[in-house]
Amino acid sequence: MFTRLVSLLVVYIISTRDLSHCCQVKQFAGKDSFVCVCNEAYCDSIVTEPNSLPDHLTIFQSDAASHRFSKSIISFNELLLDSDALVDVHIKVNGTDRKQQIFGFGGSFTDSAGINIKKLPAKLVDQLIENYFSETKGLGYTYGRVPIAASDFSQRYYTYAEVADDFELKHFKLAHEDTLYKIPLIKKALSVSKDLRLISAPWAPPSWLKTSHRPKGLGILQDDPGSKYWKTYANYIVKFLETYVQHGIHFWGVSPQNEPSTGLMPNWPLNTCGFSGHMMRDYIKKDLGPALKKAGFGKDKVKLMIWDDQLLDIMPFIRVILEDKEAAEYVSGVAYHWYSRLSLGNWTRAERYATDIIEGLNHWSTGWVDWNLALDESGGPNWVNNFIDSMVIVNNTSPEYYKQPMYYVFGHFSRFLRPGSTRLGHSIIKNNAENEVKLTV
Missing domain, CATH: 3.20.20.80 (Glycosidases)
Structure with a gap:
């Protein structure tokens, strides 16, 4: 029932989001991924900053292997040229068909x-x-x-x-x-x-x-x-x-x-x-x-x-x-x-x-x-x-x-x-x- 997500991506044409600290990794035996450790000395957090680059997208990625809200920036041109390599799903959006608002x-x-x-x-x-x-x-x-x-x-x-x-x-x-x-x-x-x-x-x-x-x-x-x-x-x-x-x-x-x-x-x-x-x-x-x-x-x-x-x-x-x-x-x-x-x-x-x-x-x-x-x-x-x-x-x-x-x-x-x-x-x-x-x- 649940499709395997090799990587979970969320793409926004708005402000960039930045990761102020990387995850402090801890792996548990037999598990397919890891946890991020937080203590008094260190804890990762997500910090927002405006995107100063026009015609660019900010991508946030989390996956099983290594990424936790990792940020990358890509131009629209790069995205269009390499779109098949980036995504496994093509979505046609109807901007006039507005459904429910999120609470x-x-x-x-x-x-x-x-x-x-x-x-x-x-x-x-x-x-x-x-x-x-x-x-x-x-x-x-x-x-x-x-x-x-x-x-x-x-x-x-x-x-x-x-x-x-x-x-x-x-x-x-x-x-x-x-x-x-x-x-x-x-x-x-x-x-x-x-x-x-x-x-x-x-x-x-x-x-x-x-x-x-x-x-x-x-x-x-x-x-x-x-x-x-x-x-x-x-x-x-x-x-x-x-x-x-x-x-x-x-x-x-x-x-x-x-x-x-x-x-x-x-x-x-x-x-x-x-x-x-x-x-x-x-x-x-x-x-x-x-x-x-x-x-x-x-x-x-x-x-x-x-x-x-x-x-x-x-x-x-x-x-x-x-x-x-x-x-x-x-x-x-x-x-x-x-x-x-x-x-x-x-x-x-x-x-x-x-x-x-x-x-x-x-x-x-x-x-x-x-x-x-x-x-x-x-x-x-x-x-x-x-x-x-x-x-x-x-x-x-x-x-x-x-x-x-x-x-x-x-x-x-x-x-x-x-x-x-x-x-x-x-x-x-x-x-x-x-x-x-x-x-x-």
């Missing part, structure tokens, strides 16, 4: 990300945040995802309402993970990316709201939509948004539930809560939508994103919601997922990132938000041992971190497809590679 790209402020980043010296913490959120030296992230209470990428399971039957949420309280990890990290990111948009999502409600009375496995909210159990879960989300506002953090979007299909699976190993499409429809129109609107978080302030799950079964779920006029009034968009296990220096993984982003954009996606900003060398911590990969891996024993191949491949999109960029219509004359066309203004 942006980003990553997630999980507890695990905060735990790993906090282990680093202060200088490296600032450097890592810059690597992700700086538009002039990093990937230029403009989105951040924040779990409401514990996700699986926490060291323990917790919620903000541990007192049973507290339907008025009088005992609602943020956890130390918020004040120690999430909030400080978000504020650092906001100091670098002023236009950062934050999206939140709950993994599970307090267990006393669920039929199973436990966080994992099969379990839905007790009673029916419109009841005190469902309204309490809606108000729980509202309380989270309000409490973060008190800390100076405002959210652009919220999801009603992370991976709602998993809570309908008997042996699902992660904290979750199940919703069918019909259940979510009624929850949105009877409970969550009105609660958000009443609290001043209507869709003009906070975007409600439905599904937030794997692509499988997405259409039946969202169709039943969007075909209901009352529920659809509260909905602004759709979110979907995929994940992979940790593999240091894996170029094939980077190619899969590129393929997934291109496929998403070709099917009208407006952005792409990665999962954990940083994990350790086991792909955690994770309280249910669901270890996966991350663009940045923090060394457990030395004050350094590794930027994975997928970090750089992701940058070929996030760095140049800035918010407001537009996908253009095009046709493929010769197709030997994944392809996409964007207009960056």
Whole structure:
């Protein structure tokens, strides 16, 4: 399914981009590529400078063998004379066929990300945040995802309402993970990316709201939509948004539930809560939508994103919601997922990132938000041992971190497809590679 990309090239007829430092290479046995090491003494970064050469293109190249955002400049004449040697795909662009605008790209402020980043010296913490959120030296992230209470990428399971039957949420309280990890990290990111948009999502409600009375496995909210159990879960989300506002953090979007299909699976190993499409429809129109609107978080302030799950079964779920006029009034968009296990220096993984982003954009996606900003060398911590990969891996024993191949491949999109960029219509004359066309203004 995934075409081999010998080299990922992004060409722009705009300003040149320069690499201020080359990658400090570290190779892991058995891997098809390498990572770039960042420590207090050295870390590569991307610096922008205007292109003073007329009639020239700036090319940025990343590949498995040696390149990480390597820059070269070529004239239009050279490009035309040697075009077959440069490319494996010929694209006819229709500049008048303008598709969707790009909202942006980003990553997630999980507890695990905060735990790993906090282990680093202060200088490296600032450097890592810059690597992700700086538009002039990093990937230029403009989105951040924040779990409401514990996700699986926490060291323990917790919620903000541990007192049973507290339907008025009088005992609602943020956890130390918020004040120690999430909030400080978000504020650092906001100091670098002023236009950062934050999206939140709950993994599970307090267990006393669920039929199973436990966080994992099969379990839905007790009673029916419109009841005190469902309204309490809606108000729980509202309380989270309000409490973060008190800390100076405002959210652009919220999801009603992370991976709602998993809570309908008997042996699902992660904290979750199940919703069918019909259940979510009624929850949105009877409970969550009105609660958000009443609290001043209507869709003009906070975007409600439905599904937030794997692509499988997405259409039946969202169709039943969007075909209901009352529920659809509260909905602004759709979110979907995929994940992979940790593999240091894996170029094939980077190619899969590129393929997934291109496929998403070709099917009208407006952005792409990665999962954990940083994990350790086991792909955690994770309280249910669901270890996966991350663009940045923090060394457990030395004050350094590794930027994975997928970090750089992701940058070929996030760095140049800035918010407001537009996908253009095009046709493929010769197709030997994944392809996409964007207009960056």
